[in-house]
Amino acid sequence: xxxxxxxxxxxxxxxxxxxxxxxATTREDRLVSLGCAVSATLxxxxxxxxxxxxxxxxxxxxxxYALYLAMHxxxxxxxxxxxxxxxxxxxxxxVTGALGLLVPLLFLLGYIVVKGAPYLRWAFFTHxxxxxxxxxxxxxxxxxxxxxxxxxxTALTLVFVVPLGLLTAVFLNETRSRFRRPxxxxxxxxxxxxxIVAGLFIYAALIIPGIQSGVGLFSYNGFMATLxxxxxxxxxxxxxxxxxxxxxxxxxxxxxxALGASRARTVWSVVLPTARTGVTTAVILxxxxxxxxxxxxxxxxxxxxxxxxxxxxxxQESIPLFVYRYVKEPLENVQQRGYVGALVLxxxxxxLFAIARIxxxxxSKRKSRATKPNRARNAQENR
Numbered sequence: 349x350x351x352x353x354x355x356x357x358x359x360x361x362x363x364x365x366x367x368x369x370x371x372a373t374t375r376e377d378r379l380v381s382l383g384c385a386v387s388a389t390l391x392x393x394x395x396x397x398x399x400x401x402x403x404x405x406x407x408x409x410x411x412x413y414a415l416y417l418a419m420h421x422x423x424x425x426x427x428x429x430x431x432x433x434x435x436x437x438x439x440x441x442x443v444t445g446a447l448g449l450l451v452p453l454l455f456l457l458g459y460i461v462v463k464g465a466p467y468l469r470w471a472f473f474t475h476x477x478x479x480x481x482x483x484x485x486x487x488x489x490x491x492x493x494x495x496x497x498x499x500x501x502t503a504l505t506l507v508f509v510v511p512l513g514l515l516t517a518v519f520l521n522e523t524r525s526r527f528r529r530p531x532x533x534x535x536x537x538x539x540x541x542x543x544i545v546a547g548l549f550i551y552a553a554l555i556i557p558g559i560q561s562g563v564g565l566f567s568y569n570g571f572m573a574t575l576x577x578x579x580x581x582x583x584x585x586x587x588x589x590x591x592x593x594x595x596x597x598x599x600x601x602x603x604x605x606a607l608g609a610s611r612a613r614t615v616w617s618v619v620l621p622t623a624r625t626g627v628t629t630a631v632i633l634x635x636x637x638x639x640x641x642x643x644x645x646x647x648x649x650x651x652x653x654x655x656x657x658x659x660x661x662x663x664q665e666s667i668p669l670f671v672y673r674y675v676k677e678p679l680e681n682v683q684q685r686g687y688v689g690a691l692v693l694x695x696x697x698x699x700l701f702a703i704a705r706i707x708x709x710x711x712s713k714r715k716s717r718a719t720k721p722n723r724a725r726n727a728q729e730n731r
Contacts, residue, residue: 380423380538381630417441445498456695464691467684472692476665478654486684491654491692494670500659501649502639503664504574505581509634514620520586521593522615531708535590539583546579547644553647557712566621568650573666576644583620585634592626632704639697642668667693 361377392412417437443549464498467486476493516535550572558566566573604614620627645651646687650663651673658664667689675686 350508352620355573367549377424380427381420384419384423385415388412388419391415413444421682429714435614445686452517460690460694463684464687464689468691476653476655482679482682484681485560486681486688489685489688490491491670491689493652493690494665494667495692495696496655496657497649497659497664497666498639498668498693501570501573501577501664502635502700504571504659505577505638506631506635508574508578509581509585510635513589513630513634516582517589518615518619520590522611522619535583535586539587541583542643543576543580543641544643544647547574547647549579550576550644551647555703564661567661567662568648568663570649570656570664570666573664574659576648577641580641580644581634581638584637585630588630588633589627591621591694592630595626596622613659628704628707632701635700635704636697640668640693641698644673662728667696686708 378613378665384616389412392408392415396408396411402408417440421433421437424436439571467489469487471487472489472491473495475490477490478493480488480490494544516531519525520532521534554566554575555572558564585646600618600622601614607623609617645666649666651668651669652665653662656664658661670689671686671693674682674689675684677683677686
C-alpha cells in the first residue's frame with residue numbers, strides 16, 4: 349500500500365511595507381479628509397440644530413472645525429500611526445490659520461480695487477491738488493506731490509535705518525560686549541512703541557523748540573517725518589536681521605577665522621553675504637511697517653496740497669496723509685479720491701517689494717548653473 353505525501357503549501361509572502369513620509373498624501377488620504385469634513389458637518393447640524401438650539405453660524409463653524417480635527421486625527425492615527433496623525437493635525441491648523449489671514453486680506457484688497465480703480469487716471473501721476481476744486485470729479489485727482497513725498501521720506505528712512513539696523517544686529521550677534529543685553533532690551537522695548545508716540549516725541553523734542561527759535565530745519569517738513577519713521581522702522585529691521593544672523597552656521601565663521609581673517613573681515617565677507625536674502629526680507633518688512641503710517645506724519649510733515657520736493661523745508665504731503673485727508677470727508681467724490689490714493693499706495697508698496705526682491709535675490713545658484721556647462725566643456729576638452 350503506497351501513501352502519497354502532499355507537499356506543504358507555501359505560505360503567502362507578507363505584503364511589503366511601503367515607506368512614506370508623514371507629509372506625503374495619496375488619493376485615499378484626501379478621501380478620508382473629505383469624509384471627516386462631511387461627517388463633522390452632519391454631526392454638528394444634528395447636535396446643534398436638531399437636539400439643541402444653535403447660538404449662531406460662528407458656533408456651528410467652531411464646533412464643526414473642532415470635530416473635524418478630532419475625527420481626522422483619530423482616523424489617521426488608526427491608519428498611519430501617531431506620527432503621521434500629529435503631522436496632519438498640525439498641518440491642518442497651520443493651513444487653516446493661513447487661510448483665515450488670507451481671506452480678509454484679499455477682501456480688503458478687492459474692496460480698495462473696486463472703490464479706487466474706476467477713478468484712477470494717468471493724471472493722478474502728473475499733477476498735484478493745488479489746482480483741483482473740491483467739487484471736481486474724482487477722475488481729476490492729482491497725487492504727484494503725495495507720491496514724491498512718500499518716496500523721499502521712505503528713501504531717507506532707509507538711509508538711516510539700514511546701516512544702523514545692520515550695525516546693531518552685528519553688535520548683538522558678533523561681539524561679546526557687556527552692553528549687548530541692555531541694547532537688546534532697548535530694541536525689544538522699541539518694537540512695541542506706538543507710531544503716534546514717535547511722532548509726538550519728534551514734535552515735542554524738535555519741532556516745538558525749532559519753531560520757537562526760528563530754525564527752519566526743525567519745523568514741519570519731510571525730514572521730521574523721516575526721523576519719526578526711523579524710530580518706528582529701526583526696531584523691526586534690527587530684530588529681523590538679528591534673527592537672520594543667528595541662522596548663519598557657525599562653521600562658516602570658524603572656517604574664515606581659521607584661515608586668518610579678522611572678525612570684521614569675517615562679518616563683511618562671510619556672514620553678511622550669506623544672510624543677504626534675510627537682510628532683504630528685513631528691509632521689506634521695515635518698508636511695510638512705515639509705508640502706510642499716518643499718525644507720525646500728522647505731527648511732523650503736516651501735509652500740503654501742492655508740490656514740495658524739498659523734504660528739509662516746509663510741510664510735505666505723503667500718500668497716507670492724502671488718504672486720511674479725503675476718506676474722512678462726507679462728500680462722495682472726495683472719498684473716492686481717498687480710495688484712489690489707497691490703491692496707488694498698495695501699488696507703490698508692491699513695486700518697492702519687487703525692487704527689493706530683485707536687488708537682494710540669491711545669485712549664487714544662477715552662477716553655479718552657468719558654470720556647469722563650462723565645467724563639462726572643459727572636462728571634454730581635457731579628455
